[in-house]
Amino acid sequence: MRAMKHTVGILGGGQLARMLAEAAHRLGISVTVFTARADDPAAQVTTRHILGSMSDRQALQQFLASVDVVVFESEFFDTALLADAAHDRNVRFAPSLDAIRQLQDKLTQKELLDRLGIATATHLIPRKDESIDDFVSRALDALGGAAVLKWARLGYDGKGVLIVDGSDASRMEARAFASAANEKNVPLFAERRIDFVRELAVVATRSTRGEFIAYPLVISEQQRSICKLVTGPATALGVSAELEHQAHDAARALAGALDYTGTFAIEFFETREGALLVNEIAPRVHNSGHYTQDACATSQFENHWRAVLGMPLGNVQPRHGFAMLNLLGPEGIERANDDVQPPFPSKRGHVHWYGKSRIVPWRKLGHVNGCTDAVSQLDGLVAELREIERAWSDRVRGERE
Amino acid sequence: MRAMKHTVGILGGGQLARMLAEAAHRLGISVTVFTARADDPAAQVTTRHILGSMSDRQALQQFLASVDVVVFESEFFDTALLADAAHDRNVRFAPSLDAIRQLQDKLTQKELLDRLGIATATHLIPRKDESIDDFVSRALDALGGAAVLKWARLGYDGKGVLIVDGSDASRMEARAFASAANEKNVPLFAERRIDFVRELAVVATRSTRGEFIAYPLVISEQQRSICKLVTGPATALGVSAELEHQAHDAARALAGALDYTGTFAIEFFETREGALLVNEIAPRVHNSGHYTQDACATSQFENHWRAVLGMPLGNVQPRHGFAMLNLLGPEGIERANDDVQPPFPSKRGHVHWYGKSRIVPWRKLGHVNGCTDAVSQLDGLVAELREIERAWSDRVRGERE
Numbered sequence: 001m002r003a004m005k006h007t008v009g010i011l012g013g014g015q016l017a018r019m020l021a022e023a024a025h026r027l028g029i030s031v032t033v034f035t036a037r038a039d040d041p042a043a044q045v046t047t048r049h050i051l052g053s054m055s056d057r058q059a060l061q062q063f064l065a066s067v068d069v070v071v072f073e074s075e076f077f078d079t080a081l082l083a084d085a086a087h088d089r090n091v092r093f094a095p096s097l098d099a100i101r102q103l104q105d106k107l108t109q110k111e112l113l114d115r116l117g118i119a120t121a122t123h124l125i126p127r128k129d130e131s132i133d134d135f136v137s138r139a140l141d142a143l144g145g146a147a148v149l150k151w152a153r154l155g156y157d158g159k160g161v162l163i164v165d166g167s168d169a170s171r172m173e174a175r176a177f178a179s180a181a182n183e184k185n186v187p188l189f190a191e192r193r194i195d196f197v198r199e200l201a202v203v204a205t206r207s208t209r210g211e212f213i214a215y216p217l218v219i220s221e222q223q224r225s226i227c228k229l230v231t232g233p234a235t236a237l238g239v240s241a242e243l244e245h246q247a248h249d250a251a252r253a254l255a256g257a258l259d260y261t262g263t264f265a266i267e268f269f270e271t272r273e274g275a276l277l278v279n280e281i282a283p284r285v286h287n288s289g290h291y292t293q294d295a296c297a298t299s300q301f302e303n304h305w306r307a308v309l310g311m312p313l314g315n316v317q318p319r320h321g322f323a324m325l326n327l328l329g330p331e332g333i334e335r336a337n338d339d340v341q342p343p344f345p346s347k348r349g350h351v352h353w354y355g356k357s358r359i360v361p362w363r364k365l366g367h368v369n370g371c372t373d374a375v376s377q378l379d380g381l382v383a384e385l386r387e388i389e390r391a392w393s394d395r396v397r398g399e400r401e
Numbered sequence: 402m403r404a405m406k407h408t409v410g411i412l413g414g415g416q417l418a419r420m421l422a423e424a425a426h427r428l429g430i431s432v433t434v435f436t437a438r439a440d441d442p443a444a445q446v447t448t449r450h451i452l453g454s455m456s457d458r459q460a461l462q463q464f465l466a467s468v469d470v471v472v473f474e475s476e477f478f479d480t481a482l483l484a485d486a487a488h489d490r491n492v493r494f495a496p497s498l499d500a501i502r503q504l505q506d507k508l509t510q511k512e513l514l515d516r517l518g519i520a521t522a523t524h525l526i527p528r529k530d531e532s533i534d535d536f537v538s539r540a541l542d543a544l545g546g547a548a549v550l551k552w553a554r555l556g557y558d559g560k561g562v563l564i565v566d567g568s569d570a571s572r573m574e575a576r577a578f579a580s581a582a583n584e585k586n587v588p589l590f591a592e593r594r595i596d597f598v599r600e601l602a603v604v605a606t607r608s609t610r611g612e613f614i615a616y617p618l619v620i621s622e623q624q625r626s627i628c629k630l631v632t633g634p635a636t637a638l639g640v641s642a643e644l645e646h647q648a649h650d651a652a653r654a655l656a657g658a659l660d661y662t663g664t665f666a667i668e669f670f671e672t673r674e675g676a677l678l679v680n681e682i683a684p685r686v687h688n689s690g691h692y693t694q695d696a697c698a699t700s701q702f703e704n705h706w707r708a709v710l711g712m713p714l715g716n717v718q719p720r721h722g723f724a725m726l727n728l729l730g731p732e733g734i735e736r737a738n739d740d741v742q743p744p745f746p747s748k749r750g751h752v753h754w755y756g757k758s759r760i761v762p763w764r765k766l767g768h769v770n771g772c773t774d775a776v777s778q779l780d781g782l783v784a785e786l787r788e789i790e791r792a793w794s795d796r797v798r799g800e801r802e
Binding site for chain 2: 025043046297341342343348
């Protein structure tokens with residue numbers, strides 16, 4: 001009998017899909033990308049793509065007819081539409097649509113975490129017909145005077161998150177926030193505002209064979225709620241090994257409960273009291289795991305494919321110290337990417353550029369990874385990575401439009 | 402002033418071009434590939450390619466009109482044709498056509514090495530109108546009773562190399578070898594047959610700024626004159642540090658003398674007397690440097706682009722032990738690649754599959770890289786890499802055609 005050769009599809013064509021496609025190429029896996037535009041980051045490095053929007057049933061059907069395994073770059077696909085479009089076809093989604101469904105909604109995420117006994121911030125949901133003003137008042141009372149409103153779905157990079165207090169200005173913002181959620185037909189909820197020491201994250205992978213590996217716990221720093229800097233291993237940077245154990249246990253329990261296939265990420269708060277609280281879960285490769293491309297024997301992208309296709313998972317052993325700096329569009333600059341030279345790498349800094357069609361302020365345009373053999377050199381390394389970004393943005397600013 | 406964004410072309414579309422293209426993508430460099438077929442390894446991972454043969458002047462002109470920097474995956478291009486096709490165009494070749502010209506011919510290579518005082522095997526060239534029989538007799542006399550006939554150009558993977566002795570069978574082979582060279586219009590010469598302990602190799606990179614880096618000296622083992630296994634660092638495997646110094650000095654002197662730009666490789670013999678003799682030089686990224694993808698902070702492919710585009714060269718520090726095993730087409734199997742699943746990676750073994758259109762015996766189809774933190778684990782690692790190959794070839798044999 002001849003073995004079936006898999007034809008694999010990626011839902012999405014942004015930078016995560018691009019890096020997934022590159023890892024697939026190395027393994028000899030042919031990929032088809034489903035994306036909106038032919039110049040999207042992943043479409044530039046693959047010869048097969050099907051163009052369509054997330055809600056374009058006909059394009060999705062065409063895509064699903066051309067592949068037998070589908071992976072996700074984003075959790076924002078409509079799982080009911082996908083199930084329907086895949087009806088009667090021999091297509092496997094990895095992770096399963098059920099796992100995506102449970103994780104794409106922060107409220108079902110929290111229910112799952114509660115069931116598994118994994119700590120997360122206390123939350124509150126609006127009562128039927130409760131006004132946003134009343135809900136905010138109740139939330140501030142119940143959650144200790146400081147609360148965060150969140151959309152249950154479609155939030156990312158600070159979108160769908162609003163810190164509220166009792167002031168008039170804050171109430172105005174809350175009304176706008178609630179009506180935007182309403183327009184998108186997304187429920188909202190309130191969460192206790194966590195007084196955290198730092199944010200931590202872990203990326204892990206579970207295979208169709210049930211094999212599980214977890215990458216080291218890392219420290220992640222945000223700028224305007226967008227991931228900016230990831231450093232690690234956290235345990236070499238003052239975070240207790242006990243917290244890493246807790247993070248790995250949470251990842252293992254979660255993956256097992258969902259019969260999860262592939263790579264996923266959990267973001268945590270480390271509280272002043274030294275506790276670990278889950279902030280959120282992403283059922284896909286994740287920005288907090290980009291460092292794995294240069295710092296670990298096997299990247300999160302390669303392990304995603306290994307997991308999905310039933311191959312043994314790869315060694316994840318990291319270097320002694322590592323850092324990843326996101327390259328965000330500089331303030332005040334908007335220009336076609338084709339008119340701009342990408343950043344120059346440095347001796348220890350490795351540029352990963354996404355080839356987005358436009359340079360736009362605060363947009364994720366690429367990242368830089370670096371490693372050291374001693375944690376004591378990490379500050380110097382981070383300075384070197386920041387210098388790559390500074391030199392590039394100076395260069396772009398200096399060029400006439 | 403707006404900076405010129407480079408449009409970069411690769412002459413060739415095989416596995417070296419594919420891995421160069423992937424490294425370019427990460428750096429945000431757009432590449433156009435010049436190759437024979439749309440399903441060649443590099444064309445599968447790029448959206449822009451121009452199809453043509455090495456001697457197709459019109460296609461070459463079209464290619465050269467679309468790029469401003471050109472790199473090579475092979476040294477077998479006709480430099481006069483390229484110079485002519487590039488005439489009047491603002492195209493930079495990296496390395497220069499002059500460097501390619503000097504290195505693509507093994508006789509001019511030897512002259513250069515002699516000038517630089519770098520040791521190489523003694524050689525002899527045929528006299529005008531000397532018959533191949535007379536030449537072989539003279540070579541066996543002059544070179545100590547054992548000689549190797551070589552084509553001065555177009556040799557690779559054992560092609561263009563013939564070991565001769567005084568027997569009738571050997572003289573028959575020598576006549577066929579000489580007439581094949583004659584048909585290709587390639588001069589031949591004879592070289593002393595070296596009684597070597599092992600073969601060593603080094604990959605190095607020199608940038609347009611004159612910056613130079615050398616990767617560690619490695620041990621390379623051939624099977625049927627095709628590179629099969631590379632292990633290193635050689636100095637951790639019983640090769641003296643003095644030989645590594647000599648290899649690095651030779652690479653530096655050679656690159657300086659040619660005002661060389663980019664990555665190149667030197668293959669050496671380590672003689673029984675402990676001397677280092679240059680076997681040959683390749684003016685391009687090289688099979689003996691594929692291990693750098695997983696074992697070094699910066700791969701030979703990325704450093705090639707950094708060098709060519711005037712960026713700082715990347716850190717080349719290797720892991721404590723590493724190995725690269727070439728995946729060659731199994732004997733007796735010929736099949737379309739599309740009908741065959743690629744090899745599965747292992748925990749420590751990273752598969753790099755080239756996506757060649759056909760599986761053919763002894764063809765280079767991919768390679769597997771692995772690293773260890775202790776040289777003592779290297780034998781186990783090599784066994785793990787060999788097991789990947791064995792499991793794959795068993796699987797392919799077991800499938801019906």
